[in-house]
Amino acid sequence: MINQPFQFEDWLRTRGLRTESALDALLDGANTHPHRLHQAMRYAAQGGGKRIRPLLVYAAGELGTVGGESLDAALDAAAVAIECIHAYSLVHDDLPCMDDDDLRRGRPTVHKAFDEATALLVGDALQTRAFEVLANANTNANGDVQVRLSMIRSLASASGSRGMAGGQAIDLESVGKKLDLAGLKQMHAMKTGALLSCAVSLGGIAAQLSSTQMQHLATYSEALGLAFQIVDDILDATADSQTLGKTAGKDAANDKPTYVTLMGLDYAQQAANELQEIAIVSLASFGDEARALKALAGLVVKRDK
Amino acid sequence: MINQPFQFEDWLRTRGLRTESALDALLDGANTHPHRLHQAMRYAAQGGGKRIRPLLVYAAGELGTVGGESLDAALDAAAVAIECIHAYSLVHDDLPCMDDDDLRRGRPTVHKAFDEATALLVGDALQTRAFEVLANANTNANGDVQVRLSMIRSLASASGSRGMAGGQAIDLESVGKKLDLAGLKQMHAMKTGALLSCAVSLGGIAAQLSSTQMQHLATYSEALGLAFQIVDDILDATADSQTLGKTAGKDAANDKPTYVTLMGLDYAQQAANELQEIAIVSLASFGDEARALKALAGLVVKRDK
Structure with a gap:
């Protein structure tokens, strides 16, 4: 094979489309009862965004040697x-x-487009849906079931x-306080790093990588998560709201x-x-x-929103 | 055996103690970082309450013929x-x-005892913890893993x-509207009935009951859930806040x-x-x-708070 x-760019486009298509298929339809709640859930989850986490899932999932329908469904x-x-956390955060x-992703936030009580329920129900989607294994094969349970454990641990x-709780307490660099790192490692790392882990779990391979991925993710937050802070300080799609x-x-x-x-x-560099070397x-x-690590650092 | x-009364006392002990063991300690969030989560989950749902789990779990550590851990x-x-839904509801x-369970609600942002995070994190606890299977036996995944599916479906x-979303929309009896039933079947039924189902899944047995339990639960809500409405109309521990x-x-x-x-x-009567006959x-x-069905209907 040549x-x-x-x-x-092709990879990004196809995996981006796959993400949108999977979201469309695995979220309840907007005509599911009660309609307004399900419409608001779709508004929150399908309003664009960079889709960094799903892209990380697919990229890590491509490292395995076992392919097939079962892997595709798990990814x-x-x-x-x-x-x-991620969407639930944004809705509640706003x-x-x-x-x-x-303002979020260039549109009114959920509590502005709908109302506060609905936004609260949207976040709650999107969280539930995350675990439900993972639990809906298609087959009864033992390996698949183990993979799904392991993914649920990973997601719960990273998001709880x-x-x-x-x-988030540490972030709340830190307003007006003088966190030092170590405190800031720990807060962000939990607030955003854990879920980014989890995205990579979920792909690795689905692809049934070895524990050594998972460790390399963990090193990659830790560097990536920290880089992501540093760039977020740079953008918050230098870009305008219109480019960012948020305040x-x-x-x-x-x-x-x-x-x-x-x-x-600087x-x-x-x-x-x-x-x-550290992220790339670890792979x-x-x-x-x-x-x-590797290319995603570049994207995270070079992005302009 | 005689x-x-x-x-x-003995059954209620021992299963009640088992519930409190399991909550204490399976929630993060109040000294887990971040402390305030974990303290607030314990405040929300360990503040008493009737513990009807855990009692239903244990009662249904006792119908099986397979016992042992694995069943005990699953229950x-x-x-x-x-x-x-349940606790997360109360915190967000308040x-x-x-x-x-x-006022909730005779004490200040979480957002009064702590603050609104913390209450939001407490509810979010209690939901996550629910799925995490179910996913933490102790063994790698295939049967156990299937049981855990099945329980997660049931809980997600009932609570989402x-x-x-x-x-809850339908309830929000119904304020000031004239719901008829069918509309009221459907709203409550989702808002409170689904989780009560799920409690019974989780016990049945853990005990690996047959599908026929699960169907009998579903009939029981449907009657119980409806009775529960009717009694709730009777108490809201007739009892005082001090007896109820809520407004x-x-x-x-x-x-x-x-x-x-x-x-x-009347x-x-x-x-x-x-x-x-229907609930009892279905068993x-x-x-x-x-x-x-059967005794729990009586308790639900005869309770005074």
Whole structure:
């Protein structure tokens, strides 16, 4: 077989379409009773976004040697589940009692487009749907069932009180306080890093990678997660709301510590570039198979929104 | 073995203690980082309550013929998971954008004892914990893994947008509207019935009952769920806040339709009694083994809070 050059743009487009198609298939239809709730759930989950987490799921899932329908179904379920968790966290984060944000992905936030009570339920039900999608294994084969249960454990651990939700709680407590760099890292490792790492893990679990391979992926994810947040802080400090599709400059307005305020803009950019290198190097043993994951690390660091 | 008379009070006491002990063991400790979130999660989940759902899990779990550690672990996980889902729904329900309630189980609600943002995260993280507890199977035996995945499917289906959360959404839309009896039944079947039925199902799944047995349990649960809600409406109309441990008379104040307003107090009480009979009769094929479930049906109808 001739080794064709890797066309990352093609890869991004096809996996992006696969994500949208999986979301459309695995979310309840907008005509499911009660209609308004299901419409609002689709509004929250299908409003665009970078889809970084599903892309990480698919990229990691391509590292395995076992393919087939069962893998495809597991990857689609994982992509949808992690995007549902991400979407739920954004909907709840935007509520008046949290960040009180009106704009998300260039559109009114869910509580603005619908109402607060509906936004609360949308977040709740999107979380439930994430676990339901993962639990709906198509076959009774023992391996599949183990994979699904393992994915559920990983997602719950990454998104719960010792992961994403815990990071949110620390973030709440940190407003007005002077977190140092170590405190900031720990908060972000929980608030955003855990779910990004989980995306990579879910792909690896679905592809039934070895524990050594999973460890390499964990090193990649840790660097990627940190780079992601540093770039987020850079963009919050330098880009405008229209480019971001969400309110820019919020951290400074809320007197929140960020990598930019703690490290300075130049050093933050340099750190992001170095983390990209670390992420790529950690994938060395996978060779060419990991090219999508490597390219995604570049995308995370070079993005403009 | 001498067939000893069934002491329901003893059964209630031991299963109640088992519930509290399982919650204590399977929730994160209050000294887990971040502390305040984990303290608030324990405040929400360990503040008493009737523990009807865990009791239903244990009672249904006792109908099986396979016992042992694996069953015990599955029942404890199910009892904690369903109580975490119930507790999360109460915390979110009490928020200002929903029912705006200050009192729950005789104590300040979570957003009053802590703050709104923490209450939001407490509900989110309790839901996650429910699925995490179910996914943490102790063994790799195929049967156990299937049981756990099946329980997760059941819990997600009962609590998500086509179950409990969907019922909440319908409830929101119904304020000031004139729901008829059929509409009221459908709303409550989703809002409270689905999770009560799920409690019974989780016990049955853990005990690996046959599909015929599961169908009998479903008939029982449907009658029980409806009776539960009718009695709730009777108590809301007749009892005081101190006895209930929550604000009484809220439905009338909010002009919400209830079984009492639609059927009248006498007929509502009669319907509850008849449903208790239906629930008990549906368990006939289980014989004496179902005595705890039968007694629980009585408890649901005869309770004073």
